[in-house]
Amino acid sequence: HTLIDYMSPLYPELKKEEKQICTTLQYEVEKFKVTFIHGQSILEKYFEEQAFTKTITGFQAFKLYDTYGFPLELTKVIAQERGFSVDTDLFEKHMEEQRALSGKKIAHEECPGEELVATTFTGYDEHISTATIQHLIVHNKSVERVEAHTEVSVITDISPFYVxxxxxxxxQGFLQIGSSxxxxxGLKKIGSSIAALIHSPQALSVGDKVILQVDSPSRMNTMKNHTATHLLQAALxxxxxKxxxxxxxxxxPDYLRFDFTSQTGLSSEDTALVENLINKKIVENIPxxxxxxxxxxxxDRGVIAFFGEKYNPEMVRIVEIPGFSAELCGGTHVRSTGDIGCFKITEVTALAAGTKRIVAVTxxxxxxxxxNTFTIAKTLGQEYKVPFxxxxxxxxxxxxxxxxxxxxIKTLKKQLYLLQMPHWLEKIHHYGPIPFLYLSLTDASLDDLRDIAQECMKAQPGLYFFVSQTQERTVYSVSLSPQLTQHLDLKSFASWLKHQGLQGGGTSTSLQGTAPTVALSLEHTIKTWVHEQVR
Known part of the structure; x- marks a missing residue:
């Protein structure tokens, strides 16, 4: 409040939006508390996994940031307090890969040096246009003629293609050139020209007539989704x-996606209300x-302009659904809302604090x-013999x-393991001060292996190596009694196991991990290693 009072003479809108600003700040503080607590718990797991290396990997730091919103600087501070380092170089590499995938880096080709003729867009009114070639662009240079089988960008005087x-x-669409x-x-704008990239089936020259045809089903579905996007924003x-x-x-053509900021959540009830309102406007068949x-x-009349979009101050295009929505938009739209048919939200997700994403189909x-949903529901109803x-x-x-x-099953398995315990304990071998047992089981989970080791520890503190082949993978668990850590270094054991094809990690008293397969000779090689390494 103090900052708003101090800055409002220069920025009057601060006072006007004071309540919303304070609400947003409080929301962000509460969200960060949750992020901090959750991030700390994940980081604790990473500390355990990296106990030997004392380094939080770049991927782990990136996952904390990208998935959980945990800042890198905070990770570094907490890691330093615990005597750990953070691989920031690899973190930055993952960040660069993410930026590249997000589409934020877009390459733009340079325009040819000469002035190009502006293309008149006819796609609002027609899907087929007969046009005259004004320019042919090959390797970013304007040419008068191209031979057959040349990849060329064709610029015409008119075009129905939306870029x-x-x-x-x-x-999507095609150029009719003669009988081919x-x-x-691809399509792109070069200044005010629309360039259609094709692989020419025959020779082409500037001045030739061509027919440009939009893929009508694809365009119509895109139009339905675009108008539905306007309805969605108005409904929200x-x-x-506001x-x-x-x-x-x-x-x-297949779906629409709408991202928006709002400090209030979108409940399932709100989602249903939004859907119902949009479908109501579709049924009303509003022009x-x-x-x-x-x-x-x-x-001035309240038409919505998208923040950050560049508009021509002298001439803009308004798309209006009277009484419900009015937006500045250059896209293609249906003639009336009834053309959309129906609207269904398929996904609502949170991208970040205060930013939501809706995916929908029409x-x-x-x-x-x-x-498909009806077929699945009907099949389930028949399977369970119940009404919808x-x-x-x-x-x-x-x-x-x-x-x-x-x-x-878990209880029965535990009882079975307890019954087998005396037999297993008889197989313990002693290597100096360390009792050692190797067990190979089938369909036992990591939890099962740890439970068995815990029961063995009660009877005989020692070193226990258990491996199990499940349907999905092979898992292993190693447990070492704390009083025996002075005689055997599990860090060295973990490194040795990796050379045997067993990936994993852990602490000074326990290891766990996976392996594609386990050789029949593993038991013997482990026993040999333990015998050689015992101090």
Whole structure:
């Protein structure tokens, strides 16, 4: 509050948004408390795993940051207090890989030196246009003619092809050149020109006529998803609140993705309300109106402009669903909301503190989802012999039965192990002061191996190496009595095991890990190693 009072004369909006600012700050503080506690628990596990190396790996530091939001600097401070180091070089390498994958680094080709003719976009009104070639671009140079089988960017006077912008991906389609079709390999804007990249099936020259055809089913599905994205933002503003701000979107023929910031969560009830409101507007079949306006007039009347987007102050395009939504948008849209068919949210996730992501489908994709869901539900109902409304209850009951059965199996296995314990203990060999037992079991989990070792320790403190082949993998567990650590170094044992193909780690008294397979000779080689290493 003090900072707002001090800065508000220069920034009056601070006073206006004071309540929201304070709420956001408090929310961030509480979220970081959770992040800090969770991050510390993960870091403690890493300390145990890296007890021998005393180094938090770059991947571990990266995972703490990327998955759990735990800052690198905090990891370094806590690690230093514990006598550990952090591999920051490898951390930075993982960060660079993530940045590359996130698409933040986009290569832009240079434009040819000459002035290119602007292309008039016809895709709002038609999917097929007969056009004249104005330029041919090969290896970033404008040429007058290309031979057959040349990869070339074709610039025409008009084009129905939409080039990726504002979240909507580029069109699919082809160029009809004589009797041949050349599928689109890519689209890009060069200044005000639309360049269509193709592999020319025949010779082409500037001035030739070509037919440009959009893949209509793909475009129509993209249009449904784009208009649905506008409906989604309007519904969120109405249901969640005016604090909702769009932070990104992707519109494809198959799905739409909408990212937004909001300090309040999106409950399952809110999600249902948003879906219901959007489908209500679809059923109302409201005409979608587009018009041109100046940027100032548009924003003065409350039309939503996406923050960070560059707009022409003299001329912007407004896409309006009267009485519900109005946004600045250059994308392609359906004629009326009824064309969307239906809308279904498939995923709601939190990207970061205060940032949410919604993924949804419309039209044919939504219908396919409903049909598949119905088929699955019908199959489950027949399997459990219950009506649709009882399926969830039946699955929960089955889940409880499975959990109970697993508990019973675990109890029976423990009883079986206890019965075998005397026989196992008779197989203990002594290497100097260290009693040693090697056991090879089948379908025992790591927990089982640790439980057996604990029971053995009660009867005879020593060194226990247990290995088990499960359906998925081979696991092993090593336990050493604390009073025997002066006679054997498990750090050296762990290094030796890696050379035998057994990966893992642990502490001075326990190791665990996995292996693709275990040689029949492993027992003998371990016994030999223990005999040689005992101090």
């Amino acid at each position: 990726e912008c504002g979240g909507q991906i580029s069109d 079709q050349a599928p689109l390999l 503003l109405e249901i969640v609140g 604090q909702v701000k769009q932070s990104g979107s992707v519109v494809t 979608v109106i587009t018009e041109q306006s100046s940027l100032k007039k548009a924003t 039209g044919p994709a939504a219908l396919t989802l409903f049909q 409304e009882k399926i969830h209850e039946a699955i929960l009951k089955q889940k409880d039965l499975l959990k109970s059965a697993q508990t019973t």
